[in-house]
Amino acid sequence: MTTGTTALGERPAWKALAAHHQEIAGKHLRQLFADDPTRGQKFTAEFGGIFLDYSKNRITAETVKLLLQLAEESGLKARIEAMFTGEKINITENRAVLHVALRAKEGESILVDGVDQVPLVLAVLDKMAGFADRIRSGDWKGCTGKRIKNVVNIGIGGSDLGPVMAYEALKHYSQRDLTFRFVSNVDGTDFAETVVDLKADETLFLVASKTFTTLETMTNAHSAREWFLAGIGGDEAAVAKHFVAISTNAKEVSKFGIDTANMFEFWDWVGGRYSMDSAIGLSTMVAIGPENFRAMLDGFHQMDQHFRTTPFDKNLPVLIGLLTVWYTDFFNAQTVAVLPYEQYLKRFPAYLQQLTMESNGKHVTLDGKHVDADTGPIYWGEPGTNGQHSFYQLIHQGTRLIPCDFIGFYKTNNPLGRHHDMLMANVFAQAEALAFGKTAEEVKAEGVAEALIPHKVFEGNRPSNVILAEVLTPEVLGKLIALYEHAVFTQGTIWSIDSFDQWGVELGKVLATRILGELESADGKLTHDTSTNALIERYRANK
Numbered sequence: 170m171t172t173g174t175t176a177l178g179e180r181p182a183w184k185a186l187a188a189h190h191q192e193i194a195g196k197h198l199r200q201l202f203a204d205d206p207t208r209g210q211k212f213t214a215e216f217g218g219i220f221l222d223y224s225k226n227r228i229t230a231e232t233v234k235l236l237l238q239l240a241e242e243s244g245l246k247a248r249i250e251a252m253f254t255g256e257k258i259n260i261t262e263n264r265a266v267l268h269v270a271l272r273a274k275e276g277e278s279i280l281v282d283g284v285d286q287v288p289l290v291l292a293v294l295d296k297m298a299g300f301a302d303r304i305r306s307g308d309w310k311g312c313t314g315k316r317i318k319n320v321v322n323i324g325i326g327g328s329d330l331g332p333v334m335a336y337e338a339l340k341h342y343s344q345r346d347l348t349f350r351f352v353s354n355v356d357g358t359d360f361a362e363t364v365v366d367l368k369a370d371e372t373l374f375l376v377a378s379k380t381f382t383t384l385e386t387m388t389n390a391h392s393a394r395e396w397f398l399a400g401i402g403g404d405e406a407a408v409a410k411h412f413v414a415i416s417t418n419a420k421e422v423s424k425f426g427i428d429t430a431n432m433f434e435f436w437d438w439v440g441g442r443y444s445m446d447s448a449i450g451l452s453t454m455v456a457i458g459p460e461n462f463r464a465m466l467d468g469f470h471q472m473d474q475h476f477r478t479t480p481f482d483k484n485l486p487v488l489i490g491l492l493t494v495w496y497t498d499f500f501n502a503q504t505v506a507v508l509p510y511e512q513y514l515k516r517f518p519a520y521l522q523q524l525t526m527e528s529n530g531k532h533v534t535l536d537g538k539h540v541d542a543d544t545g546p547i548y549w550g551e552p553g554t555n556g557q558h559s560f561y562q563l564i565h566q567g568t569r570l571i572p573c574d575f576i577g578f579y580k581t582n583n584p585l586g587r588h589h590d591m592l593m594a595n596v597f598a599q600a601e602a603l604a605f606g607k608t609a610e611e612v613k614a615e616g617v618a619e620a621l622i623p624h625k626v627f628e629g630n631r632p633s634n635v636i637l638a639e640v641l642t643p644e645v646l647g648k649l650i651a652l653y654e655h656a657v658f659t660q661g662t663i664w665s666i667d668s669f670d671q672w673g674v675e676l677g678k679v680l681a682t683r684i685l686g687e688l689e690s691a692d693g694k695l696t697h698d699t700s701t702n703a704l705i706e707r708y709r710a711n712k
């Protein structure tokens with residue numbers, strides 16, 4: 170097992186980066202560009218139509234060299250191989266980490282405990298395709314003989330964010346006479362509003378939960394069952410035509426009352442936040458059809474191969490991952506903004522939040538020690554150009570350093586007059602403004618009053634990546650997601666943390682279960698701290 174490496178601060182490249190940072194921290198991007206007329210071409214990389222311009226980062230060739238050396242010293246190559254070959258690198262749960270197997274091709278073989286997982290994956294994909302085709306064609310009939318018109322995915326976290334994001338991202342490719350909705354929150358409003366205008370006998374529920382024990386999802390699934398039965402006159406036998414399950418837990422699925430013949434399986438080696446291309450993506454497949462879904466998987470697979478085989482200096486996920494480490498640990502940046510200039514990617518930042526923060530929000534190394542550097546930054550963002558009219562002010566003129574990932578496309582799925590050129594002009598303009606800013610002299614030359622000059626200065630020197638692709642297709646989406654998955658892996662490897670567990674979500678769940686009992690019984694002695702006790706009492710008195 171490839172776990173322990175030298176403590177981060179002891180790695181030679183880390184020490185060299187710390188010294189190098191002293192030299193570079195005072196250098197402006199204006200200067201770095203002036204020093205090297207080829208910079209805009211030099212710091213770029215491309216794979217499979219995904220182009221990365223990372224020249225507007227606060228780096229020199231020396232920075233890149235040292236970051237690549239850090240990757241080597243951190244054992245990245247071996248860790249990648251360990252993941253791809255099914256080693257149990259999720260050590261705290263003793264599990265393999267094999268989302269890459271979800272997009273493996275026929276003929277490949279990936280063993281876990283001596284069993285080849287690829288044929289299992291392909292069999293589930295075929296079963297999903299058969300089901301998706303029947304829903305799409307209207308062949309699958311509801312309990313009154315009508316076709317299914319509405320598909321409601323019930324899930325949360327990875328069983329929701331991926332499906333929602335992919336549905337929104339690929340809406341252009343979706344079958345428009347089907348309605349797709351997503352319920353996640355235990356707040357009853359979410360379920361109530363989702364079904365308010367739906368007819369039960371035309372609605373199919375996909376209950377998506379890896380564990381099939383998640384409180385929110387099970388509560389919503391039970392409410393869906395009650396709503397459905399009330400809507401069709403109580404015939405329990407009808408449930409089979411309107412509820413399917415997506416899970417690793419057949420026992421809990423049948424306990425809920427869903428026939429396991431209507432269950433789409435996946436495996437414990439798929440992390441929730443890495444599962445949108447497993448059976449958890451059933452809603453996506455129903456929406457866009459099996460062929461498009463397979464094209465998306467192909468995009469993932471291409472990026473997987475790129476990550477596994479391309480030298481690190483040309484490896485997109487490695488470069489992006491290392492740059493994030495550079496800003497997080499040496500510039501003390503707290504966040505990364507992901508700014509897609511593509512309306513269809515409006516849920517992409519939310520999706521990335523779970524992927525990045527549940528993966529790398531850790532403070533303990535693989536060998537149980539406190540990590541000696543900052544780990545996972547906060548990811549956030551909104552599609553452009555909307556964000557420009559809200560939070561970009563802070564990115565341009567605030568006191569914090571916020572590295573940005575701009576994502577744009579040469580073409581749009583919805584050509585409309587000058588819209589797309591206007592959209593893309595903003596991508597390039599924002600990255601340029603952030604990097605180069607506007608000096609006091611430039612402001613003054615515009616005739617601005619002396620007192621206003623400081624307010625109108627843009628310091629610049631604010632780093633960004635620009636990621637470009639041709640047009641948002643299922644294949645490109647697969648590549649983009651895999652790009653970030655593997656960038657997260659790269660970061661987690663440098664920090665020597667387990668990017669695949671999520672113990673940090675447990676304590677709140679346990680406390681909520683205990684407090685729920687206390688909210689539902691009017692009396693009983695409360696033994697929390699004085700604040701929590703008082704809040705519970707106030708709620709009990711006013712509910």
Ligand code: F6P
Nearest residue numbers: 326327328378379380383441674
């Ligand atoms: O509570 C966090 C979490 O375990 C996520 O990691 C996961 O994606 C989500 O809950 C949903 O879990 P499940 O698919 O088992 O319902």
